Amino acid sequence: MTGSQRLVRSKQTAAQREEHLNQLWARYRAHREPALREELLLAYAPLVRRVVGRMGIQPSSCVDEDDLIGYGVIGLIEAVERFEPERGYRFETFAVSRIRGSILDALRSLDPLSRSARQRVNTLRQAIDDLQQRYGRAPTDAEIVSFTGMEQETYEQALTEAEFAIVSLDAPLVMTDDGQPGALADVLSDPADAGLLDAIEEEELRQELRQALQQLPEREQLILALYYYEGLTMREIGEALDLSQARVCQLHAKAVLALRSWLRMEATARSTAKGTGRVRTMELAA
Numbered sequence: 001m002t003g004s005q006r007l008v009r010s011k012q013t014a015a016q017r018e019e020h021l022n023q024l025w026a027r028y029r030a031h032r033e034p035a036l037r038e039e040l041l042l043a044y045a046p047l048v049r050r051v052v053g054r055m056g057i058q059p060s061s062c063v064d065e066d067d068l069i070g071y072g073v074i075g076l077i078e079a080v081e082r083f084e085p086e087r088g089y090r091f092e093t094f095a096v097s098r099i100r101g102s103i104l105d106a107l108r109s110l111d112p113l114s115r116s117a118r119q120r121v122n123t124l125r126q127a128i129d130d131l132q133q134r135y136g137r138a139p140t141d142a143e144i145v146s147f148t149g150m151e152q153e154t155y156e157q158a159l160t161e162a163e164f165a166i167v168s169l170d171a172p173l174v175m176t177d178d179g180q181p182g183a184l185a186d187v188l189s190d191p192a193d194a195g196l197l198d199a200i201e202e203e204e205l206r207q208e209l210r211q212a213l214q215q216l217p218e219r220e221q222l223i224l225a226l227y228y229y230e231g232l233t234m235r236e237i238g239e240a241l242d243l244s245q246a247r248v249c250q251l252h253a254k255a256v257l258a259l260r261s262w263l264r265m266e267a268t269a270r271s272t273a274k275g276t277g278r279v280r281t282m283e284l285a286a
Contacts, residue, residue: 025085040080041073044095048072051099053233068103075102120158123148128254129261137215138258159250162257212262220255223248 021043028036052068079095127148131139139147145155213221219241226232226240234252238245 025083025091028080029085037080041076044076044080044091045073047092047095048076048099051096052103053235054227054231055100055103067106071103071106072099074106075099078102117161120150120154121162123150124155124158124162125257125261128257129264132215132258132261133265138217138220138255138262140217141254156250159253160246162253163249208263208266209259212259212266215262216255216258220251220258223251224255227252 021040024036024040024043027033028040048069049072052065052072055068075098076095079091079098082098083091083094085091124144127144128139131143131147135143141155144150145152148155150158213224216224222241223237226237227234232240234248235245237243238248241248243251
């Protein structure tokens with residue numbers, strides 16, 4: 001079989017699967033039969049493992065990969081039950097958000113960090129805030145180490161702990177006027193996916209995010225691009241950049257901390273100028 005023949009067959013298979021899923025959704029929406037729901041869950045089950053891989057959460061003594069997948073399945077079940085095709089967006093877009101949210105909620109409730117670890121993360125956050133205000137850009141590793149007085153090993157440990165603390169672009173970072181949370185991942189994802197962009201209606205926020213991204217070092221911008229645009233996992237990014245997966249997770253955490261800090265600064269400045277909290281930053285539970 002030639003390459004062109006394989007491509008044609010692949011397209012035919014994808015089209016047949018899409019048609020089958022559309023029919024399955026129509027039957028499930030009409031009858032709500034448990035057997036149809038189970039068939040939908042099996043069809044979309046690979047999404048859960050993909051989301052877990054992309055989140056880059058390292059297994060710990062409190063949680064392993066099977067646990068993460070289990071939390072994600074709960075989100076997938078909720079997505080199947082709540083999906084409304086008439087709204088015009090793809091199920092995969094809707095489901096990924098629910099799967100991520102379910103995993104994040106479960107991990108927050110577990111809170112695997114010790115008090116001393118959480119103190120290191122808070123020290124790291126405050127240092128990035130202070131240095132970003134001082135320099136008007138994201139601080140370097142050396143500047144953070146010097147400012148905090150941490151040893152290099154302790155600093156790297158704090159970055160790893162920050163990643164464990166679910167410092168993620170998938171977490172809610174802003175609250176808009178209608179009371180709906182928005183995530184940076186929604187804005188950084190592929191612009192061709194209108195369903196994600198529709199979730200963030202404020203053009204001011206999009207502009208601030210673009211400005212914040214420009215403050216990051218080139219390597220951290222690249223990591224975010226590979227993760228959020230290209231859909232690579234942390235392991236795949238490490239292989240592409242010749243970095244360990246742990247180091248990629250550390251750089252991801254540092255980049256997100258810097259973006260959060262920049263957004264807080266911009267929100268405070270705008271609130272002071274306008275006399276109103278039009279967009280309010282939201283902190284993850286410490």
